[in-house]
Amino acid sequence: MGIIIQISQFLLGLSLLIILHELGHFIPAKLFGARVEKFYLFFDVKFSLFKKKIGDTVYGIGWLPLGGYVKISGMIDESMDTEAMAEEPKPWEFRSKPAWQRLIIMLGGVFVNFLLAYVIYFSLSFVYGDRFIDASSIQDGYLIEHPLLNKIGFKTGDNITKVGDFDVVNVEDIRGNIIGAESVSFERDGLEQTITLPEDFLGQLSSSKSRGGFFEMRFPFVVVAIQDSSLNKGVNLKEGDIIKTVGGKSTKYRDQLAPILNDLKGQEVEVVFLRGDEQITERLKVDNNAKLGIVNGVSSKKMQDLGFYTMQTKEYSFGESFGVGYHKFTTQMGKYFGQLKVIGDVKTGAYKGVGGFYAILNVFPDFWNWQNFWTITAFLSIMLGVLNLLPIPALDGGHVMFLLYEMISGRKPSDKFMEYAQTVGFFILIALVLFANGNDIFKAIFN
Structure with a gap:
């Protein structure tokens, strides 16, 4: 069902952007x-x-x-x-039309893309406001299990404070600013430290087969249900119970649980749970796969209630939303131009992360949420607009380039020249599409 929802969002968003463009x-x-x-x-x-x-x-x-x-x-x-x-x-x-009219016709699609993105950001700001996790409220840093991040010096528990030149105000600032960043600053054991990222960091990240934690949130182990096949079926556990210790070792976060259970395969162990304000102790069996057979999960509200982080909420009036929407639009525009700059620099290896339709499909979640859908659609609209501005014949930007030449020089390129240029541009586009979608296939097979 999840993949059907993803495909539905992808086709709806793509169709909307194409028609409006x-x-x-x-x-x-x-x-x-x-x-x-x-x-x-x-x-x-x-x-x-x-x-x-x-x-x-x-x-x-x-x-x-x-x-x-x-x-x-x-x-x-x-x-x-x-x-x-x-x-x-x-x-x-x-x-037969004057050059200025032809220029407006060619820029019309890109203009609509940018206008659509702004309208979406304005509307989202007014309807939903902003809701984000306050980075300063994170208690014990982030889950960092990706081998590349561990190799260059990061480890779970690091509290990220700055990515490149951007201070981390909310948790999303980490992922949002990592492209193009040369360094990451963090706090570890009360000391501020900085790690300089390798020049080809993005290339290494894209080529990595691992999908380990990339500055992820840390969550406690909160019981949802006991699996029917679990060795612990029938144990006195209820939904909402929180594991506190296993074998006398603290397990405030579920990432602390795996190494402990790995040493207890096939054994029975004493586990302390928190149920409301009461602590209860149970003896649980660890199977040969180092699992307890307990389904776990925790909601955002529960995380706040337990004091793991603070969720900040901002609401905007109709008038305020114009400025907030404009700020979001220009910020995303700047970030995307920055991404293209990094991708164009072969030394960064960022081109390895370029994806095609499958990558875009996976941007959409496997559940339906209108706020997520419109946020993603706004970004894709910016992406479509910027890409169409590239001065490649066959794209709007290519036509604009020749029109500007005509308006400045007073000389119109011949139809034969435009035919050749269009053919070259078409093959460039085909090559880019094949490269991007080839990356998707390569990653699917070898990663």
Whole structure:
């Protein structure tokens, strides 16, 4: 069921972004009198799942979910309609319009992407506010089990205080700022320390087969249920009981439990639980896999009630949400441009972490939550807008680049040159798509 929810969110988010992006081209094209021959969600290679002609435009849904497009008459695009371009320009064609109108048409999709992201951030701020874990309230640092992090000097219990130039105010600041960071500062045993990250840290991280803890939260072992197959079935345990000690050793966090149980395989051990304000002692059996056969889990509210951390909540008025939404939008824009800069630097190895459609799919959780969905969609809208601005022929940015050249120099590139440029750009895009999705396949097979 989880994968169905993921796919549903992925397709809904992708479809929304594609339709609105193409509307950004479609609307100014119609306003300036350019004829739009096709408006498609997904690509209709050989055939369409649905199509209907209204006026001069065929609206349809293709079968290949790699994007979408609008086909504007008299424009050299991915259709490579060279026969139409060989004819004399018609008044309703794209190529007949002034350069400034063509520029607006080409920038329309990116503008809508950025506007959508801002509207989403504004709406989320007004409806939900902000809710985050106060990093200063973390008691005993983070769970750090990833071999790469352990190798360069981090260990469980380190309390991260700074990532690069950014102070860690809430827990999400760690992951949010790690890309491009050169160092990480933390507190260990009351002393402030700093570790300089390897230049190819992101490359090593992407290539690692391990999926161990990457600055994760630490949780207590709170009983949810006893498995039917457990050796401890029938023991006097209730939902909400918290393990405090095992064999006399403190187990405030469940990550402390595994090494203790590993030394007690096949044995019986005394375990102390906290039930409300009462401490109870039980003798539990450890199976040969170093497991107790007890399902555990803890809610965010329970963690707060137990004093493990403090959740901060901020609510915003309608007016305040405009500024908060703008700040979130510009912050995410800056971070994404920073990511592209790091990926473009071969020395960082960050290109190894570039993913395709499978990676995007996995960004969505396997449960439905509208706040999460819209937050992810806003970021993907920024990503789509920025990528489309890249000066690669076949992308909006490539068309914009040639239009700016025309407006500055007063000379329009020939149709033949644009055809060649479009072909080169198309192959560049295919190579990038194959590389990104190839990374996904490589990781799935070898990691």
